[in-house]
Amino acid sequence: MGDFFRVAWLVMRKDVRIESRSREVLYTTSFFAASCVLVFSFAFVRAGRPVDGAEAGIVWVALAYAGQLALGRAFERELHQDALRGLLLAPVERAAIFVGKLLGIMLLMVLVEAVVIFFVALFFSTAFFEFPLLFVALLVSGTIGFAAVGALFAAMLTRAKSRAVLLPVLLYPVTVPVLIAGVNGTLSLIQADPNLDLARFWLALVTFFDVVFLTLALWTFEPLMTE
Amino acid sequence: MSVFELDELNVKHVSRQYGRRRALARVTFQVQSGQVVGLLGPNGAGKSTLLGILATLIAPSSGNVFYGGKSSKDLGSVLRRQIGFLSHDLQIYPELTAKENLEFFANLYGEMKPDVLVAKALERARLSDRADDTVDGFSRGMRQRLALERALLHEPRLVLLDEPFTGLDDRSIDELSERLRAIGRAGRMVIFATHDLDVAEGVVDRALVLRSGRIALVQDGSSSLRTRYRAMLHESPNVGNGGNYG
Amino acid sequence: MNGVSRRTQTFLIVVGAVMFAAAPLLIASAPNEATMGLVAKILYFHVPVWFMMFLAVFICGIASGVYLFKGRPAADRLAVSAAELAVLFGVMGLTTGPLWARVSWGVWWPWDVRTTLALILEMNFVAYLLLRKYGGPGAEKLAAGVALFGMFNVPFVYVSVNVWRTLHPETTVVPTLPTAMAGPFWWCVVAYFVLFLVMLGGRRRLEDQRARLDELRFAYEEE
Numbered sequence: 156m157g158d159f160f161r162v163a164w165l166v167m168r169k170d171v172r173i174e175s176r177s178r179e180v181l182y183t184t185s186f187f188a189a190s191c192v193l194v195f196s197f198a199f200v201r202a203g204r205p206v207d208g209a210e211a212g213i214v215w216v217a218l219a220y221a222g223q224l225a226l227g228r229a230f231e232r233e234l235h236q237d238a239l240r241g242l243l244l245a246p247v248e249r250a251a252i253f254v255g256k257l258l259g260i261m262l263l264m265v266l267v268e269a270v271v272i273f274f275v276a277l278f279f280s281t282a283f284f285e286f287p288l289l290f291v292a293l294l295v296s297g298t299i300g301f302a303a304v305g306a307l308f309a310a311m312l313t314r315a316k317s318r319a320v321l322l323p324v325l326l327y328p329v330t331v332p333v334l335i336a337g338v339n340g341t342l343s344l345i346q347a348d349p350n351l352d353l354a355r356f357w358l359a360l361v362t363f364f365d366v367v368f369l370t371l372a373l374w375t376f377e378p379l380m381t382e
Numbered sequence: 383m384s385v386f387e388l389d390e391l392n393v394k395h396v397s398r399q400y401g402r403r404r405a406l407a408r409v410t411f412q413v414q415s416g417q418v419v420g421l422l423g424p425n426g427a428g429k430s431t432l433l434g435i436l437a438t439l440i441a442p443s444s445g446n447v448f449y450g451g452k453s454s455k456d457l458g459s460v461l462r463r464q465i466g467f468l469s470h471d472l473q474i475y476p477e478l479t480a481k482e483n484l485e486f487f488a489n490l491y492g493e494m495k496p497d498v499l500v501a502k503a504l505e506r507a508r509l510s511d512r513a514d515d516t517v518d519g520f521s522r523g524m525r526q527r528l529a530l531e532r533a534l535l536h537e538p539r540l541v542l543l544d545e546p547f548t549g550l551d552d553r554s555i556d557e558l559s560e561r562l563r564a565i566g567r568a569g570r571m572v573i574f575a576t577h578d579l580d581v582a583e584g585v586v587d588r589a590l591v592l593r594s595g596r597i598a599l600v601q602d603g604s605s606s607l608r609t610r611y612r613a614m615l616h617e618s619p620n621v622g623n624g625g626n627y628g
Numbered sequence: 629m630n631g632v633s634r635r636t637q638t639f640l641i642v643v644g645a646v647m648f649a650a651a652p653l654l655i656a657s658a659p660n661e662a663t664m665g666l667v668a669k670i671l672y673f674h675v676p677v678w679f680m681m682f683l684a685v686f687i688c689g690i691a692s693g694v695y696l697f698k699g700r701p702a703a704d705r706l707a708v709s710a711a712e713l714a715v716l717f718g719v720m721g722l723t724t725g726p727l728w729a730r731v732s733w734g735v736w737w738p739w740d741v742r743t744t745l746a747l748i749l750e751m752n753f754v755a756y757l758l759l760r761k762y763g764g765p766g767a768e769k770l771a772a773g774v775a776l777f778g779m780f781n782v783p784f785v786y787v788s789v790n791v792w793r794t795l796h797p798e799t800t801v802v803p804t805l806p807t808a809m810a811g812p813f814w815w816c817v818v819a820y821f822v823l824f825l826v827m828l829g830g831r832r833r834l835e836d837q838r839a840r841l842d843e844l845r846f847a848y849e850e851e
Contacts, residue, residue, distance in 0.1 A: 162490065169486050173477040176516070240439055241473030245490050246463035246536075304777065311773060316764035325759065328752040329777050332784035335792050356791070364784050371780060378696045379773045382440040382766050397846075400765035404846055441699070 166255025188221035211341035396445035418566035420582040423592035429575035466538035476518035503531040523554035543574035647819035654812035676820035684714035689779025692772035705835035718750035752778035
């Protein structure tokens, strides 16, 4: 067990170190996320005010797009050096490698989320942090779910052609529940009359999704990565 | 639990198809420790696929590979400790320094004294003075040396290399050839794929020539390799060549 | 060789043909639904088709799981056949659904649970087929992963869309089936099920033949 987390930690640390050298994926993804927010703002603002509840939608859609972009870029890098195969050859549990990559992706996504929330709060004066614990919990669970499925698909697609366009095609249908729960959970927290019970329900749903799909991902990583 | 000794490789009727395309057809051969085997053949012959199967990254469609008498399923991740694989794309991280690259793999493999191991590897690669430089500034030859040390860090008994001589200058080729011979003399099994006949000569103890997924020629002792290889290539291809998917 | 034999296939075709011939008579003889009249009879097509899509999704998911973990090519052949049927029946359901919704409630898309779930599954399995087609060699295994994930996603999509919908109450409500209509309805379900089996068997057989042909070709090349 200890070995599993040691390996995951090593892989994550390696990824963080690499990214911190150039910060390319972080900067470009953050900027992309900010542009998304801008574009959506133009779409959903009427007479200077956002359409009711648009902020929640904008946050999660910007996240979904930016997240998918980051996933693609992060794994593209691995592909050029055939590095993933190098990792798979190590005498360690292969699922641990997946967890390491997942943790790295999640860290990246959390940073991008901060940028997105900042801009949405700025543009629309939204009080996201009225119920900080619930909101952060929702964000984190949503990120886990999206990243778990995304990292698995992105990793397995390194073995395929047309991977750039196939990733979103595969990813979005599967992560629909996360999106629905995220948007509606956020909505119930920021709306004029907050509904905490509903927010907790959505949080529970996403958490359950995370458990199921993380397990599924860990289980299928090895067969999917070996031909 | 006894330490698993890998001193013999037995490939039995290994085939691999991808849908309609047959990459390998009933490939059979054995390798003993101390042998340096060259896997030759034109592009698309199936060399990379075969190496991938030997490295347990690809599962054969039929047939089996026995490592010291046991199959990869029986052995699990223990087997990977005995295998060193160097792919054509080198599998090192350009954004990290030479030292960081080696340290990462040493730690990943759970080596006992990573610092000592890394220092020795850097020396052998003649990169000790460039240890703290990032790899993206290295020439192909330097990266190759680093990548080779990375693949050998855990002292595997089976060393697999996919096109290791590509893009190297003459001096680097000589160095690598000598290195491979030395590894073979040290008792390991070395199998490398190349489409360059000149390079293979003088390095290999045996040569296996793959053509359209089949072993077309097995040569022990590389002296008359060139003549026989050329003759074989000029032979008309036999029935139903599986098609060239270069 | 496993799979549906010739005789069973022929039997099913005959049964299916008979059932489909009889169906219009039964449907015509069934009473008109109280509020929507003749239009509601589209349900005799729409609902069975939706059942079949659902069934195909689960067959594909399970076969994909077997293929992924046991590596049996027969499982993969079943999976791809089921996936194509899922997409096909899905298209049928997704065209009849909006037609009915438009006439009944004036909107093309009712945003109800079942239609939305069907759409998401449809997209998931179209993605499966796209991956198989454009993903290059070895994409079958990757697609199996997608099918497995899609199958496990069903309850989550159902619950999330359901709760989401109840937050926005609309006038669209799927009517429950009065007993007089039950007879013809279940006749149609069985008829479509027979059709499903025939198509699945046939498609599977096509894949089996292709695999057999490849085997023979390889054996021929040996000489």
